[in-house]
Amino acid sequence: MSFVLSETEKEEALKTYIEFLQKPSVSASGEGIRDTAEYLKRLLSSLGVKASIEETGGHPVVLGEYSVGANQTLLVYNHYDVQPVDPLDEWVHPPFSATVSGGKVFARGASDNKGTLIARLYGFKKLVAEGKLSVNLKFIYEGEEEIGSPNLEGYIQKNVHRLGADAVIMEGGGLDAKGRPQVILGVKGLVYVELNCNTGVRDLHSSNAPIVYNPAWELVKLLRSLVDDEGRVRIDGFYDDVKPLTDDEAELLRSYDTTPEETIKALGVKRLKYPSTEKLRVALFTEPTCNIDGFSSGYTGPKSKTIVPAKAMAKLDFRLVPNQNPHKIFELLQTHVRKNGFDVDCRLLGAETPVRTPVRTRVVSAMRESAKKVYGVEPVVLPNSAGTQPMGVFTNILGINECVSAIGVGSASSNAHAPNENVEIENFYKAIQHSAEFFYTYPKIQP
Amino acid sequence: MSFVLSETEKEEALKTYIEFLQKPSVSASGEGIRDTAEYLKRLLSSLGVKASIEETGGHPVVLGEYSVGANQTLLVYNHYDVQPVDPLDEWVHPPFSATVSGGKVFARGASDNKGTLIARLYGFKKLVAEGKLSVNLKFIYEGEEEIGSPNLEGYIQKNVHRLGADAVIMEGGGLDAKGRPQVILGVKGLVYVELNCNTGVRDLHSSNAPIVYNPAWELVKLLRSLVDDEGRVRIDGFYDDVKPLTDDEAELLRSYDTTPEETIKALGVKRLKYPSTEKLRVALFTEPTCNIDGFSSGYTGPKSKTIVPAKAMAKLDFRLVPNQNPHKIFELLQTHVRKNGFDVDCRLLGAETPVRTPVRTRVVSAMRESAKKVYGVEPVVLPNSAGTQPMGVFTNILGINECVSAIGVGSASSNAHAPNENVEIENFYKAIQHSAEFFYTYPKIQP
Numbered sequence: 001m002s003f004v005l006s007e008t009e010k011e012e013a014l015k016t017y018i019e020f021l022q023k024p025s026v027s028a029s030g031e032g033i034r035d036t037a038e039y040l041k042r043l044l045s046s047l048g049v050k051a052s053i054e055e056t057g058g059h060p061v062v063l064g065e066y067s068v069g070a071n072q073t074l075l076v077y078n079h080y081d082v083q084p085v086d087p088l089d090e091w092v093h094p095p096f097s098a099t100v101s102g103g104k105v106f107a108r109g110a111s112d113n114k115g116t117l118i119a120r121l122y123g124f125k126k127l128v129a130e131g132k133l134s135v136n137l138k139f140i141y142e143g144e145e146e147i148g149s150p151n152l153e154g155y156i157q158k159n160v161h162r163l164g165a166d167a168v169i170m171e172g173g174g175l176d177a178k179g180r181p182q183v184i185l186g187v188k189g190l191v192y193v194e195l196n197c198n199t200g201v202r203d204l205h206s207s208n209a210p211i212v213y214n215p216a217w218e219l220v221k222l223l224r225s226l227v228d229d230e231g232r233v234r235i236d237g238f239y240d241d242v243k244p245l246t247d248d249e250a251e252l253l254r255s256y257d258t259t260p261e262e263t264i265k266a267l268g269v270k271r272l273k274y275p276s277t278e279k280l281r282v283a284l285f286t287e288p289t290c291n292i293d294g295f296s297s298g299y300t301g302p303k304s305k306t307i308v309p310a311k312a313m314a315k316l317d318f319r320l321v322p323n324q325n326p327h328k329i330f331e332l333l334q335t336h337v338r339k340n341g342f343d344v345d346c347r348l349l350g351a352e353t354p355v356r357t358p359v360r361t362r363v364v365s366a367m368r369e370s371a372k373k374v375y376g377v378e379p380v381v382l383p384n385s386a387g388t389q390p391m392g393v394f395t396n397i398l399g400i401n402e403c404v405s406a407i408g409v410g411s412a413s414s415n416a417h418a419p420n421e422n423v424e425i426e427n428f429y430k431a432i433q434h435s436a437e438f439f440y441t442y443p444k445i446q447p
Numbered sequence: 448m449s450f451v452l453s454e455t456e457k458e459e460a461l462k463t464y465i466e467f468l469q470k471p472s473v474s475a476s477g478e479g480i481r482d483t484a485e486y487l488k489r490l491l492s493s494l495g496v497k498a499s500i501e502e503t504g505g506h507p508v509v510l511g512e513y514s515v516g517a518n519q520t521l522l523v524y525n526h527y528d529v530q531p532v533d534p535l536d537e538w539v540h541p542p543f544s545a546t547v548s549g550g551k552v553f554a555r556g557a558s559d560n561k562g563t564l565i566a567r568l569y570g571f572k573k574l575v576a577e578g579k580l581s582v583n584l585k586f587i588y589e590g591e592e593e594i595g596s597p598n599l600e601g602y603i604q605k606n607v608h609r610l611g612a613d614a615v616i617m618e619g620g621g622l623d624a625k626g627r628p629q630v631i632l633g634v635k636g637l638v639y640v641e642l643n644c645n646t647g648v649r650d651l652h653s654s655n656a657p658i659v660y661n662p663a664w665e666l667v668k669l670l671r672s673l674v675d676d677e678g679r680v681r682i683d684g685f686y687d688d689v690k691p692l693t694d695d696e697a698e699l700l701r702s703y704d705t706t707p708e709e710t711i712k713a714l715g716v717k718r719l720k721y722p723s724t725e726k727l728r729v730a731l732f733t734e735p736t737c738n739i740d741g742f743s744s745g746y747t748g749p750k751s752k753t754i755v756p757a758k759a760m761a762k763l764d765f766r767l768v769p770n771q772n773p774h775k776i777f778e779l780l781q782t783h784v785r786k787n788g789f790d791v792d793c794r795l796l797g798a799e800t801p802v803r804t805p806v807r808t809r810v811v812s813a814m815r816e817s818a819k820k821v822y823g824v825e826p827v828v829l830p831n832s833a834g835t836q837p838m839g840v841f842t843n844i845l846g847i848n849e850c851v852s853a854i855g856v857g858s859a860s861s862n863a864h865a866p867n868e869n870v871e872i873e874n875f876y877k878a879i880q881h882s883a884e885f886f887y888t889y890p891k892i893q894p
Contacts, residue, residue: 148750148751188654190753192751192753194751198717199716199717200714200715200716200717201715201716202715204714204716205834206736206738206740206764206766207635207731207766207832207833207834207835208714208731208833209736209738209764209766210720210730210731210734210736210766210833211710211719211720211721211727211730211731212714212716212719212720213716213717213718213719213720214738214739216739216741216742217670217674217678217739220667220670220671220739220742221671221676223664223667223671224667224668224670224671227664229668231664263658267647267651267655267659268647268648268649269646269647269648269651269659269660270645270646270647270660271660272658272659272660273657273658273659273660274658280658283657283658284654284655284657284658287657289653289656289657291653291656291661291753291755292661292663292664292667292744292745292756293653293745293746293751293752293753293754293755293756294663294744294745294746294747294752294754294756295663295667295742295743295744295745295747295759296742296743296744296747297739297741297742297743298739298740298741298742298762299740299741299762300741300742300743300760300762303796304595304639304641304740304762304764304796304797305740305741305762306637306639306738306740306764306835307740307741308738308740309739309740309741312742313747315745315746315747315751315752317653317656317751317753319653319654319656319657349750349751350751385654386654386655386657387652387654388654388753
């Protein structure tokens, strides 16, 4: 099939997209969250979807359900909250004006994640209009993704019976730097840790350095003990559960062809750890890491002040790969600290499970086929992203093995999380088409 | 001799002390500096001292000279500038009110260093009044001690011919926690360094951790390479020039008898590196150190933010002992960084030379003898302080080998650099007596 949109359909979808973008919904401050949830509920209802606002410990989830009485069900995950807009003075158009200019719409949330939410919904609408929907759909819209999804797991745990599905389509996807649609089959996991060392009640004159413990030294020694010269993690057992890529997955990696030169330019760094595309992609997608996010201790102003600081703090994140377990990794870290006698307190600030959906699954085949049909090129399929999403919540709690990030309106120049976030309107229409095509294709794929 | 002060002499000295304390002279802001220098010049002149205000690149030096045509000359160093007064609301009496209460005078600078300056001057006056002065005196009063003496070295270099002397009496001294007068024969040296590592133009999402360099890791690795597990410095050649204590000096150390328990209480720390007084004093006075004064990189606010920081900065101080040379140590550090391939920039922010005056010198004998006479107890004599003063400027440039910190009005409860700085008025009078006694004794000691 080819679900080409009429001008009227395009106009209506764009109108809704802009209306949605004009509603602030900043999860960090709470601004507009409740209004936007109510708006989404009305929008779902207007499309014939049974919709409800679901209370959580924090911002509400909006849930939608549309049954055609099929054997198969797809669960569509998006989030309606957005990042804060600062620095405001760098925006060319006000962030909630949703100004259309040069074929693009500019707004906070245009790419992450409101455009994709609307595109999928209008893909569903198109399919209904054409009488071609033969899969049940569930829509789950979170309001706290940009603040780390603190209540998603709890909500899903309490609603397992209502959320059953054969596959989950996460947010993400979109187009890569070369304009190719991306299909990403998994995510890295994460352990986020804060380390604190306090040795006294106040900073001391550094003439005391020979006799007192310096908490900055203690953290430096602990941190250095966590990695070898190449950055490989030296915590006992850290790599024990790492599952290597299957041949299928390793084959997929080859489609990632960003060169070191392109990467250096895009990231604005002086140099990279690896000189070849091959080594870069292996590192990026298959290596777990231990990263220092922040370190603070003592006097850091201008000139000099001679003190032994009273305290030191570091923030660390470990990116994990299947089948590392974030809670087990945190325990291994604590054991390392204790065993080596470091006087450091470890606090867990975040844990997410790494996930990889197998390549030979129905959802992957349907995504590939539908993407190729709409975009006219082979999609870039990657075994997992280099980053993290709460995909593990769906696989672990709901037991849904088919989980992918795909279908998105964003591109490499969309400025997600930055000023002047934008989406090319043509990419918005393509994502509607892709959604319709995918929903149409999925139930036709042989298991 | 016993230079007991009459009530009239006490009254006059105290009046001058209070008048001097009521003049703000904050080197950090410049407040009152010039007025105070002019006041000192007038005060010196009124005592018959040939006085001048000497311009430097910063706040002026006040120089005084009084010759009795003797073969020997003493150079008396003090500073007339004071620390800032904040936090102002913690002062019980306004910091420049010089309020007398309960036998104490409360004011910023009461102990550090205005009281000692005045006491020495009135000791000199007493001796002149009694016709007992048989040594030439030079007074050098700095206005930038509290901001690190940035212009002292340059000034002395330009005025070598005017500053010649047989011995220098630095500031410091005063009474220890047990009320004993202190005589300190030297200082540790210092190298203060800022380390910077910049890897990119902006913080990056930490999903890039597998392929980009993290400047915080680079600094952690460099720092850890500088010391072993016990904190001993691992820079090649660092200890090469360390001159062990002579037997005389080692013997002196025994007079430092502060226990670990007393130290823990005074410093407010959880524990110390050494469990015995013996080990504490050896470490405190004879070990050079490498200390982290500050470290900053990346995100250090609440909760989590997953980034690879673009830059990291650390401040380090090395306390040195005779005969380590601060400039050579800085070069050894740079060589270490280069040789080990660290991408870190090292900037020198301060260098001071360690100094020890030999025990068997005239100045030490005269200090001991005069202190015992005035205070009735053996003074505590230490081969050097655990901290740093610009003593090396006098020994290196002027070539004066006899350099000690002694004669002071302060005690362990004087709150130097803190709110409610104060001095017991009786200790002020004792310091006048001690000054007179010392000036009287010095020329009588056989070389």
